[in-house]
Amino acid sequence: MAQLSDDCFAFGGALLGIDAVRKMIFERVTPVAGVEPVPLRRALGRTLAQDIAAPIDVPGYDNSAVDGYAVRFDDLDPAHETVLRCVDRAAAGHGATMALGPGEAIRIFTGAMLPDGADVVIMQEDCLREADQVTIRPGIKRGANLRRAGEDVARNSRALGAGRRLGPADLGLLAALGFVEVPVRRRLSVALLSTGDEVREPGKALRQGQVHDANRYMLAGMLERLDVDVSDLGIVRDDAASLGDVLREAAAASDLIVTSGGVSTGEEDHVRSAIANHGSLYFWRLAIKPGRPVAMGQIGATPLAGLPGNPVAALLTFALVARPMIEALSGTDPHIARRFRVRSAFDYRKKAGRREFVRVSLDRPAAGLATATRFPKEGAGMLTSLTETDGLVELPEELTRLASGTEVDFVPYSELV
Secondary structure: OOOOOOOOOOOOOOOEOHHHHHHHHHHHOOOOOOEEEEEHHHOOOOEEOOOEEOOOOEOOOOEEOOOEEEEOHHHOOOOOOEEEEEEEEEOOOOOOOOOOOOOEEEEEOOOOEOOOOOOEEEEHHHEEEEOOEEEEOOOOOOOOOEEOOOOOEOOOOEEEOOOOEOOHHHHHHHHHOOOOEEEEEOOOEEEEEEEOOOEEOOOOOOOOOOEEOOHHHHHHHHHHHOOOEEEEEEEEOOOHHHHHHHHHHHHHHOOEEEEEOOOOOOOOOOHHHHHHHHOEEEEEOEOEEOOOOEEEEEEOOEEEEEEOOOHHHHHHHHHHHHHHHHHHHHOOOOOOOOOEEEEEOOOEEOOOOOEEEEEEEEEOOOOOOOEEEEOOOOOOOOOHHHHOOOEEEEEOOOOOEEOOOOEEEEEEHHHOO
């Protein structure tokens, strides 16, 4: 399962901005080996392993975009009504039985093949039919209401690119091109664990000083949305030797290890020392808030992302660090979270040189920009600050003071998880 060369993430500085971290990941992490064909119905969320060239035109023939009458544009009077003789009928899947001659019209339905000689379709709402005579209003343009062969996808063109995570519309396009299976990257195997003597499984009785493990369930949900195979290793107690054993076993069986908790510098924070003792540790102090130090390293050649124990920081650093690692390992095109402009409804002060993310709720007026209201409590351990807000206002490194009423960038949680 080895993925990385020695010292892949070697970095000598004490502090990194998140853009530098992301750049380093995509420059230094290469995709895992392995490609497999999967049936189209099972390809949702998988990553394309190679470009897909269109074996056919889509649509495969010129056809009508509406119900109406196929005619020759040169037969139409541009200023007055035109009367033509209806000589045939064309339905989808059948086509016309004859070519169109001068002064003639053919009744046609949506999706039906365009008869030879026709170069425009008149909507039935713009026609009057009496027996075999069709009266057509003036004003139509040449080529109106037609769908040309290959106008959606041309034969031999690139329909989808390698690295694309397949969505429902992609499956529809592949089906339209006639594919029944598609080559995708092997699904990643990710080992997930929490650390800490204070952490207990949900459903277990809590002793004094203990909490239920929220992070592992939150992170598992985020991993599963990225379509990876999650190996849940549970909770590992605060013991460097035990943690080292678990990490070595996980490294032998996984493409990536994700941990939660124990990455700071305290005496009971053992993730950092376990990585250093059993692999290579590149301890990034990210210039972000919230977000305690993030342990980035390798156990053998398997990369590891050690996330903070506070839930808000764990969610944010997963989105900013662990998700790019998964994308790089799986050969998936990098996801760039979309930002939307909103208007701040709060004042805020921050340190220069650090990117900060403020949890906010949006008020959407009938017109103009939405207004972002800050969650009243700041703690990075407050899960309700995630469940009762809509997303994050992102404040750049150079900003030190935000005044109420200022336009800012807003990132919805849907762009992160």
